[in-house]
Structures are given as C-alpha cells and as structure tokens.
Amino acid sequence: MSSDGVNAVQELTAAIEDLLDIAQAAKSSHDIEPPLTISDLGADIGRIGSRKTQQTHDPVRAERDKQAQYATIETAFRNLFYDLLACFPDGSASTSIEDPAFVEVWNLLDIVSIVSDNEQCEPGLGLWLIEELLDSQTINGCRKIFDYLESRRERLIAKHFKQKNLIILRSCNELLRRLSRAEDTVFCGRVFIFLFQSFPLGDRSAVNLRGEYHLENRTTFDIVIPKTESSDDKMEIDRKDQLERPMANGHSKEDIQHPGSMSTKDGADQGEKQVKSVTFDAKKTTTQAPLDCDTLYPIFWSLQQDFSSPTRLFVAENFEAFKKGLEATIVKFQEVHKEQENRGTLKVSEDHKRGFKRSREGDDEFASIFNPKYLTSRDLFELEISDLSFRRHILVQALILMDFLLSLTPKAKAKLAGLPTPNKSVLYDYTLNDEDAKWATQTRSTVANYLQQGPEGKFYYRMVDTVLSRDKNWVRWKAENCPPIDRPPITPEEFSEAKKAGEKATASKRLRSTPLGSLDLSFLWAVPTLESFLPGIAKDEEAIKTAENDEERQRAKDAKASKVWRMLRIASKTKLKLLDKIDDGNNLQALFEPDAEKENYKPRNSEGAKLDGTGSEPIDRTEVSRDA
Numbered sequence: 024m025s026s027d028g029v030n031a032v033q034e035l036t037a038a039i040e041d042l043l044d045i046a047q048a049a050k051s052s053h054d055i056e057p058p059l060t061i062s063d064l065g066a067d068i069g070r071i072g073s074r075k076t077q078q079t080h081d082p083v084r085a086e087r088d089k090q091a092q093y094a095t096i097e098t099a100f101r102n103l104f105y106d107l108l109a110c111f112p113d114g115s116a117s118t119s120i121e122d123p124a125f126v127e128v129w130n131l132l133d134i135v136s137i138v139s140d141n142e143q144c145e146p147g148l149g150l151w152l153i154e155e156l157l158d159s160q161t162i163n164g165c166r167k168i169f170d171y172l173e174s175r176r177e178r179l180i181a182k183h184f185k186q187k188n189l190i191i192l193r194s195c196n197e198l199l200r201r202l203s204r205a206e207d208t209v210f211c212g213r214v215f216i217f218l219f220q221s222f223p224l225g226d227r228s229a230v231n232l233r234g235e236y237h238l239e240n241r242t243t244f245d246i247v248i249p250k251t252e253s254s255d256d257k258m259e260i261d262r263k264d265q266l267e268r269p270m271a272n273g274h275s276k277e278d279i280q281h282p283g284s285m286s287t288k289d290g291a292d293q294g295e296k297q298v299k300s301v302t303f304d305a306k307k308t309t310t311q312a313p314l315d316c317d318t319l320y321p322i323f324w325s326l327q328q329d330f331s332s333p334t335r336l337f338v339a340e341n342f343e344a345f346k347k348g349l350e351a352t353i354v355k356f357q358e359v360h361k362e363q364e365n366r367g368t369l370k371v372s373e374d375h376k377r378g379f380k381r382s383r384e385g386d387d388e389f390a391s392i393f394n395p396k397y398l399t400s401r402d403l404f405e406l407e408i409s410d411l412s413f414r415r416h417i418l419v420q421a422l423i424l425m426d427f428l429l430s431l432t433p434k435a436k437a438k439l440a441g442l443p444t445p446n447k448s449v450l451y452d453y454t455l456n457d458e459d460a461k462w463a464t465q466t467r468s469t470v471a472n473y474l475q476q477g478p479e480g481k482f483y484y485r486m487v488d489t490v491l492s493r494d495k496n497w498v499r500w501k502a503e504n505c506p507p508i509d510r511p512p513i514t515p516e517e518f519s520e521a522k523k524a525g526e527k528a529t530a531s532k533r534l535r536s537t538p539l540g541s542l543d544l545s546f547l548w549a550v551p552t553l554e555s556f557l558p559g560i561a562k563d564e565e566a567i568k569t570a571e572n573d574e575e576r577q578r579a580k581d582a583k584a585s586k587v588w589r590m591l592r593i594a595s596k597t598k599l600k601l602l603d604k605i606d607d608g609n610n611l612q613a614l615f616e617p618d619a620e621k622e623n624y625k626p627r628n629s630e631g632a633k634l635d636g637t638g639s640e641p642i643d644r645t646e647v648s649r650d651a
Contacts, residue, residue, distance in 0.1 A: 035099035059133035146183035
C-alpha cells in the first residue's frame with residue numbers, strides 16, 4: 024500500500040475511534056441493547072467516506088476510485104476490529120465475550136451498519152465481521168453473537184439485501200454444522216428461525232427442488248433372538264410394567280428375517296451401518312391380534328426406513344411389508360392406549376407439559392425435551408410405546424406418508440397435469456392403484472382418530488392437520504417449479520385511480536323517484552279502499568248461509584275473516600275511534616258513517632269568535648285549557 028493509502032487508513036482509524044468515544048458516551052449500558060442510531064453519532068459520522076477523490080468523467084476510473092475508497096474504509100474497520108478483540112482498554116489480552124468491555128465491539132458493528140446503509144462502504148462489511156466473530160467464538164459465545172443478530176435483524180436486511188443474503192446464508196450454515204442437533208436443539212431452531220425471517224417467503228435458497236431424501240439418516244436397532252420353547256422352559260425374564268401378550272397370533276420366528284450383515288449397537292463403529300429390514304409371507308393373512316413386543320420390535324423400527332425414503336414403497340414387496348408393519352403398530356398402540364385408560368395412567372410425559380417459550384439463558388434446560396434421534400434399545404421399547412408423546416410422534420410420521428401416497432392417486436395427479444412448467448423431479452411416474460388408495464385413506468382416518476384421543480388430543484390433531492394442510496400448498500408450489508409469489512408494488516397512478524374509484528363508489532347519491540330504464544312499480548304497494556272489501560264480504564256471508572257442509576262453511580268464514588281483518592287494518596289509520604262500534608266483524612257500515620264532530624267543527628279566530636259570524640261569544644280560556 025502506498026504512503027497515501029497508509030495515511031488514509033490512519034485518518035479513518037482516528038475518525039472511527041472518535042465515533043466509538045461518542046458511542047460510549049451516548050450508550051451507558053454494557054449490553055447489546057439499545058442499538059446505536061445515526062442521531063447518537065451526530066455529524067461526525069460524515070467523516071467516514073468524506074475523503075475527496077479526483078473528479079473524472081471516466082466511469083471506469085470513477086468506479087476504480089470508489090472501490091479503492093471502500094477498501095481503505097474496510098481496512099480501517101478491520102484493523103480496529105481485530106485490535107478490540109485482541110486487547111481491551113485495561114491492557115489485558117482476552118477474547119471473552121462476557122466482558123463488559125466487549126460492548127466496544129457491538130458499538131463498532133453498529134457504526135459499520137450505519138456506514139454501509141449510507142453507501143460509504145461495502146454493504147456486506149458488517150456481516151463479514153460478524154462471520155469472522157462467529158468463527159472465533161465457542162458455542163456459548165455464538166449464542167451471545169446471535170442475540171445481537173436477532174436484535175439487529177430488521178436493520179441488517181432493510182437495505183442492500185441482495186449483497187448480504189449469501190453472507191447470511193453462509194454464516195448460518197457454517198454455524199449449523201458446528202452445532203449438535205441433539206445437544207443444541209434450541210439454538211439450531213433459533214438459527215433456522217433467523218433464516219426464515221430474513222429471507223423472503225418465496226426465496227428458493229432453502230427449497231429442495233430435486234426432491235432428495237435424507238437417506239443418510241439411518242435407524243439402527245438391536246437384533247432380538249426369538250424365544251424357543253426350550254429356552255422358555257429354562258429361564259423366564261420378568262419386566263416391570265410389561266405390556267406384551269403371549270405370542271398366540273400365528274406369527275413365528277420365520278415371519279421376521281434379518282439380513283446376514285447387520286450392524287448392532289455394540290458393533291456400530293465396525294463397518295458401515297446397515298438398516299435392518301423385515302419381510303413378510305404374503306400368503307399369510309394379517310390378524311388383528313396385537314403382537315408381543317419381541318415380535319413387534321424389529322417390525323416397528325423397520326418402518327423408519329420407509330418413512331425416510333418413501334420411494335421404496337414403489338416396489339410391491341416393500342409396500343406390502345410396510346402395510347403389515349404399520350397395521351401391527353397401530354393395533355399395538357390401540358391396545359396400550361386401552362390398557363392405560365383402564366388403569367387411569369394415560370397422560371403426557373412431564374417434559375412435554377413444559378412451555379415452549381425460549382429461555383436465552385437456559386437453552387440446555389429445554390434441549391432435553393427434544394431429540395432428533397430415537398433411542399432404539401430393546402430394553403426401552405416397552406417404556407417408549409407406553410409414552411403417549413412417543414406414539415403420537417410415530418403416527419404423525421405415518422400421517423405424512425399417507426398424504427404422500429394419496430398424492431399419487433390418478434385423481435390427485437390429474438390436478439397437476441396442466442402445469443405450464445412442472446418440476447419433474449417431484450412428479451413421480453408411479454400411480455397408486457385403487458386398492459392401495461383405499462387402504463391409505465382408511466389408515467389415515469384411523470391414525471387421525473387415534474391422535475384425537477387422550478389429553479389435549481383434539482388440539483394436538485388440529486395443530487398437526489393445519490400444518491400438513493398448509494404443507495400441501497408448498498408441495499404444489501414446488502411442483503409448479505417455484506414461481507414468484509411476490510407482487511410488485513403499485514404505482515402512484517394506480518393508487519390515485521383506485522382512490523378516486525373508492526370515493527366515487529362511497530359518495531352519497533340522490534336517487535331518482537323512477538330510475539332511468541325502470542318501470543313504475545308503485546302499483547305493487549297500492550292501498551285498496553274500504554269500499555272494495557264490501558262485495559267480497561257480502562259474498563262470503565251468503566256462502567256461509569248456503570254452505571252444504573262444515574268444510575265449505577269454515578272456508579267461507581276464513582275468507583270473510585281475512586277480508587275483515589285487512590279492512591280494519593286500513594281503517595285503523597284514519598278511523599281508529601270507529602273500531603269500537605264493530606263487534607266480531609259485524610256492523611261494518613259504521614266505518615262509512617259521517618263524522619258528526621268533524622262536520623260541526625267551526626274554526627275560531629284569536630278572539631274566540633267563529634269565523635262564519637254565527638256567534639261572537641268569547642270562549643272561556645280556562646275551560647279550553649282544562650278541556651285540552
């Protein structure tokens with residue numbers, strides 16, 4: 024580097040040190056929070072990147088000068104970053120992330136983030152420094168760094184995400200390789216959640232487009248030597264809380280065949296582990312009687328091979344073996360469930376009653392709840408199948424596989440036949456026949472009914488069913504070759520047009536009495552006159568007198584009552600006081616008599632004299648007011 028470059032780095036280093044002093048004064052705490060803002064740093068933030076360059080109209084040279092300036096700023100930040108990690112202000116050499124002086128590193132990363140957002144340096148410089156910081160720390164230190172990442176996530180991805188996404192993905196994947204999914208389960212979940220929240224919903228970086236299965240995840244289990252009659256006579260083994268029944272269901276030791284080269288737990292380190300397989304005699308019919316645990320043990324754990332590689336079921340022999348194995352497992356689970364209900368011991372394990380709220384300080388406490396690998400020891404088999412949570416986990420796997428099989432029916436394939444650009448890697452040529460489709464439907468229904476039993480069974484199944492229902496949408500999206508799901512933002516012109524249309528639709532309008540192009544429908548609600556009912560009532564009265572039987576007489580009475588009721592209803596609006604003269608539909612003529620009071624009424628002037636001059640006696644005001 025030339026002398027000018029060295030001087031520039033030194034000037035920038037001094038400017039950054041001044042910013043750190045200002046940050047320390049603005050942020051009194053030694054924790055990650057609160058983050059620094061541009062207002063905390065003031066105008067001094069402009070000193071970064073303010074170094075003038077020679078003006079030129081050559082775009083190539085201008086870009087070269089810009090990159091040189093970026094490299095100078097990056098060098099200054101990196102030198103100061105390494106110095107802070109190597110030596111703290113008290114003079115001691117330490118890399119402990121728990122030291123209160125480590126707040127200088129968090130402040131430096133905040134300053135880098137502000138500078139990169141202002142396009143004064145490379146957009147990914149802050150994430151590069153965080154990546155190196157993750158590599159230099161232990162797992163506990165990485166937890167602290169991830170606290171910083173989670174608190175600054177929105178700021179980090181707000182700008183220049185295209186230049187940062189690969190750095191985020193590389194850093195998180197490298198961290199996941201260092202973590203143990205058995206011991207650091209909660210931390211792994213935090214990393215995955217951070218990735219899901221950082222990347223867009225339709226991003227294809229985490230999509231398994233080729234539909235590859237995790238075949239390396241193999242489940243090994245013990246070899247159980249079937250008991251013979253002679254061995255049973257010599258020795259009897261007692262087991263606490265034993266749930267198996269005598270082997271009286273027609274299965275013999277020849278029903279289960281183990282391959283010649285099997286890997287057991289004792290010899291797991293010798294040679295390559297091989298998954299045990301189970302073969303069945305197709306001529307024998309499946310019985311509904313539960314198997315004993317020794318017989319069920321290899322059948323049960325062999326199902327994991329089909330769960331991890333569903334395409335094995337495209338072979339008829341494997342499919343038949345899987346059907347019999349799953350049916351035997353469900354029958355055994357139902358037997359255990361019924362026995363626990365009778366004994367009153369049906370409950371969820373205590374670990375799963377704990378909340379799933381994450382504790383930053385006690386990740387190891389919650390890590391014991393989850394385990395990505397099953398414990399397949401024969402000695403634990405009775406205890407495992409007696410655990411309701413364990414049985415639910417296995418049946419959820421079966422539920423997922425049933426949905427996969429039902430997606431291979433002709434009806435399901437017809438829905439994906441018209442895709443414009445299908446992803447052929449996840450569209451299989453295998454088609455499920457009607458018999459197997461009927462079995463898969465019935466098995467899924469049986470599993471669904473079982474999951475709804477027990478404590479909080481309805482809630483548990485609703486949660487599982489919701490997740491699987493939404494997963495079907497993602498499966499279709501992958502089959503469509505992951506088309507973009509985001510929509511471009513609307514333009515200002517589109518917004519103004521939509522606003523005008525909304526205001527026009529909601530504006531108050533004066534309605535026409537007779538809208539254009541419509542008929543006058545006032546005849547629909549025309550009120551008939553009182554006189555129009557009299558001829559009909561007279562005919563009804565005559566029909567009542569001349570009726571030949573009771574049925575005709577009753578029909579005539581009902582018709583008269585209907586007309587009288589409608590007539591009185593109309594009269595109640597103008598002649599309400601005359602209704603007292605009508606008794607049970609008789610004396611209807613009273614409605615047509617003239618109103619005597621209205622005819623004798625004469626208007627008076629203000630002095631109380633009649634306006635027609637027929638009388639000039641004054642009216643007693645007190646009597647009028649009293650009468651009123």
